[in-house]
Amino acid sequence: MGGIGCNADGILDDAKFSQPVPWVGIYIAAASLACLIGMAVDAILGISHRKLWFPCKYFSLNATSLTLIAVALKLSVDLNTSMPRHHEQLAKLSSSALICTIIVMISSALTVPTTKHLLEYKYRKKYEMAIKECSALTHGPITQRYKNKLMKYWMMAHTSSPQFVLGRSPTCTASGAFCLLSALLLAEAMLRSYFMPWSFRFCSGESDYKWSTILILVVQGAAVVVGTIAPAFRWFVAIKFRCPQTRNVSHHKKEFIVEQYWIESLLEMRDCPLNLRIRHRHCRKLAHDAKVFLLNLCIRMQMGIVLMSKLTRIISISLVSSILSCFYHCKKVKFSFNNTVSSVSSGSEGQGGSKPDLSRFVLHLEGEEALVGLMMRDNRDATNHWIQVGEKRQPKLLIQLLEKSSVLQGFKGVGEFDSDQVPSLHPVEPPYSWSLPLVTLTCVAMALPDISKSSVKNLIDAVNEGFPYVKAVENTLDKEGRLIRVMKAAAIVWHGADLYHKWFDLDLTKLSLQAESSKEALQKLADTAKTRYEKFKIKNINVCLRASPSEWPIKVLAANSMYRISKTILLNCGIRDDFRSETLLEELTLVIADILGSCFTNIPHVISAKCVKSAIEEREDSVRHASYIFGKTKKIIEMLEERAAIPNVDKRCMTKIDDWRSMHKQNSALSFSQSSPEGNSETTSKSSDLCLTVE
Structure with a gap:
């Protein structure tokens, strides 16, 4: 008589250990579905609020999201279970693509500490300037004064938002490009697998996950599609910001300069002495030299990542610049046509349409001086938009x-x-x-x-x-x-x-x-x-x-x-x-x-x-x-x-x-x-x- 888990001959029955695996696949699909819902809600909120850098509000770094991510990405780290058939291999590939998507989605919730302190300091200075300007204006309707005040506050708050700052950074642009590339690779593999089955040869057999791999593939494929919306928009918006500048060849040299705020914290850590109670001078010197060596290595790695990200951005701009140039040309033709049609309008109406110059309230980092005018033009009308939305819903x-x-x-x-x-x-x-x-x-x-x-x-x-x-x-x-x-x-x-x-x-x-x-x-x-x-x-x-x-x-x-x-x-x-x-x-x-x-x-x-x-x-x-x-x-x-x-x-x-x-x-x-x-x-x-x- 066999023991527990053994057959009649006393040999271990491995088949019983794989029976719960399909239920594990259901857990993976459920966790992936939760991630999909979080990313979808963030995408909907970003579009409805005109936030095309799609800040992470519901799908952000916390204990719950980390637990869901760990469960959803189990296939990528499962090295023992065989995946012989094509949909099982696609499920594993979709899990890898989902890793890339999740990393890029969550990266916008992180920020460089130095930039946060720098922008907070600049905001306080600009706020004091706005208070002085608003206090000097005592004439006119109170509603017009508050409208001007809100426009200044909005420009400062919007351009200093940590997620918007990171969304226009080179690292976020590069990660968006890689995320878009991984989604395209998954789409290409799925199309070839189902519509060109002769192009691949798979082994026969069945995975322990059985039918649950199809469910995982469907859910994670949808999650990759929805999750790629935000990185793709961030990538495109960042390219749109930088594209007008790259027409000058001299600007490419400035692109390969690493700004100080990327490495400022590491430099401070490197230069500060170690607070270690070591008696021997030689040991203290050795510990300090080791710290300097490690931090210099980290600084070089940080600079290398930033430079590679900037290179990726330049390559992306060169690939998309022709399309954007065509778009700008069509927009310019349409604008000139509208000006010709509206030339019969009165001069007073033309003067009433003038907009205030809010460029001095745009908060920017080192190397973003050329983006000030573009950020002001793109976000100057946001205050009017929300005021008009409120006016339509007056009590x-x-x-x-x-x-x-x-x-x-x-x-x-x-x-x-x-x-x-x-x-x-x-x-x-x-x-x-x-x-x-x-x-x-x-x-x-x-x-x-x-x-x-x-x-x-x-x-x-x-x-x-x-x-x-x-x-x-x-x-x-x-x-x-x-x-x-x-x-x-x-x-x-x-x-x-x-x-x-x-x-x-x-x-x-x-x-x-x-x-x-x-x-x-x-x-x-x-x-x-x-x-x-x-x-x-x-x-x-x-x-x-x-x-x-x-x-x-x-x-x-x-x-x-x-x-x-x-x-x-x-x-x-x-x-x-x-x-x-x-x-x-x-x-x-x-x-x-x-x-x-x-x-x-x-x-x-x-x-x-x-x-x-x-x-x-x-x-x-x-x-x-x-x-x-x-x-x-x-x-x-x-x-x-x-x-x-x-x-x-x-x-x-x-x-x-x-x-x-x-x-x-x-x-x-x-x-x-x-x-x-x-x-x-x-x-x-x-x-x-x-x-x-x-x-």
């Missing part, structure tokens, strides 16, 4: 709501939603954020009876459009993080109100149907909020006593806000006879519009902050997002600028809603203390001051 309902705000009266509704005459539930009141009273007032409007559904729906949609900008303002201006829990409370309340029409567990739609009057609905909201406040406070008594009010539990903050706002509305409406739901909804809408309008005076500050406060790797996306936000809110900024008395702007620039409330309280106190007409006019002028943050 229309939000703009209609803001048109109802009392801009000329200093957004008086900001000081009316919470009255000091309402008894406090705690000796110290928590601070307000912009979003908490906004969502609380919207919940109150949703609970009013006898209101048309369309009116409430339009209000909810308008607040929904403005809520992301309110959060952006809060996240930018709350530098100390004092209002984090208040903002979380607002986000949770709005999530329930927007999706389920509920304020926590209270159904607002059901309340609006059951309440016989607005007063009853408001009283129900106030009582429910007070009950929940006391319940939550008792449950979290230690937190409420020890912590500051801004750090209370989220439900306590939301309940306190609902109680005070509902009681304030009841107090204000009790003074007059008109207590109809329609009138109350109109007043709530005006207060909501005033809160949004006063909050949006800080949008220019948010746009400026997005352009500055980010790492060099994220700065380009941040400036692009700032341009998009500027396009979406451009009409809002123009509306606030037109309706506000800009020369009489209060220089204190209130960035918090509590600052606005304090201002209105001071103005109310002054209006009671001064009885003369002159005093009243001064009070009115002060209350109408508006701060539109301009940096």
Whole structure:
């Protein structure tokens, strides 16, 4: 009787060990599919965002991608398993081509450390220059000033992006050429294998991977095709940048100069002394000489790689230059034809089409001086593109709501939603954020009876459009993080109100149907909020006593806000006879519009902050997002600028809603203390001051 793994004669049965191998092939195909998806997403994002150097965002170097790559490339390192048939050999060749593709794809995520520090230093210098230029320009519309500022920031952020810098480097150009060559070799082998089978002779037999090799070949072949898109575009764009220069023969000599930043770190390491505690002078000298020898070898290898990459780029340019020259000639003919057709246009229109010179804001490395003009021309219109994309998606309902705000009266509704005459539930009141009273007032409007559904729906949609900008303002201006829990409370309340029409567990739609009057609905909201406040406070008594009010539990903050706002509305409406739901909804809408309008005076500050406060790797996306936000809110900024008395702007620039409330309280106190007409006019002028943050 044979043992475990042996046949009846006691001989080891090797066939059983190869039975799981097809499942290993499935793992290889699955890992290759994951790599394919990551490369495809990066390619789609690069095309949609006009990033033809295709930065690696989803398929980049990390623990997950390295694990997937190790599994996907198993066939290339499998030396023991035989691959006799043609599709098995093609699967192994596709694995080798995939290695080349993956290396080139990931190489754009790496950068030379010296270039990163150098570009960061240049960015700070250019940023200071841009700030001085923008500060000197005080005339003209604020939107035009911010557009010019964004164009300068974009040019600096785009040209200093590490992946774009590496994408136009000679090493990336050479790797793109080799990747394209490997993909062409794989395509040629597959075509000859299937359409010219007589050109190859393969052995008979079957691999241990069996049918899984076909699956691996299909998936990895598709991955090579998709993964070659990015290197091919990088190669072509780099050639396009350099092609106009290579028409002069003298430029070829400059191409074979290795710039200092390629070897600067190695030179510093070579020249620095070793921090080794060796007593004998001869041993220290020997160790230092060995270090110098090794680093000199590394420097020569680095220089050789750079020179070979530049040689590959020159060869690529010489092969493609004729095609590009034909393209440039056709483009020139088309441009001259368009100029002839448009010569009848007015001179004023021609002057309006002039574009600013942003060449001084292009950040470049040593040896890229000739690329400054080309990089400026290719990327000058990117800011306008994203601004126009934002303008096409302007929040229309939000703009209609803001048109109802009392801009000329200093957004008086900001000081009316919470009255000091309402008894406090705690000796110290928590601070307000912009979003908490906004969502609380919207919940109150949703609970009013006898209101048309369309009116409430339009209000909810308008607040929904403005809520992301309110959060952006809060996240930018709350530098100390004092209002984090208040903002979380607002986000949770709005999530329930927007999706389920509920304020926590209270159904607002059901309340609006059951309440016989607005007063009853408001009283129900106030009582429910007070009950929940006391319940939550008792449950979290230690937190409420020890912590500051801004750090209370989220439900306590939301309940306190609902109680005070509902009681304030009841107090204000009790003074007059008109207590109809329609009138109350109109007043709530005006207060909501005033809160949004006063909050949006800080949008220019948010746009400026997005352009500055980010790492060099994220700065380009941040400036692009700032341009998009500027396009979406451009009409809002123009509306606030037109309706506000800009020369009489209060220089204190209130960035918090509590600052606005304090201002209105001071103005109310002054209006009671001064009885003369002159005093009243001064009070009115002060209350109408508006701060539109301009940096």
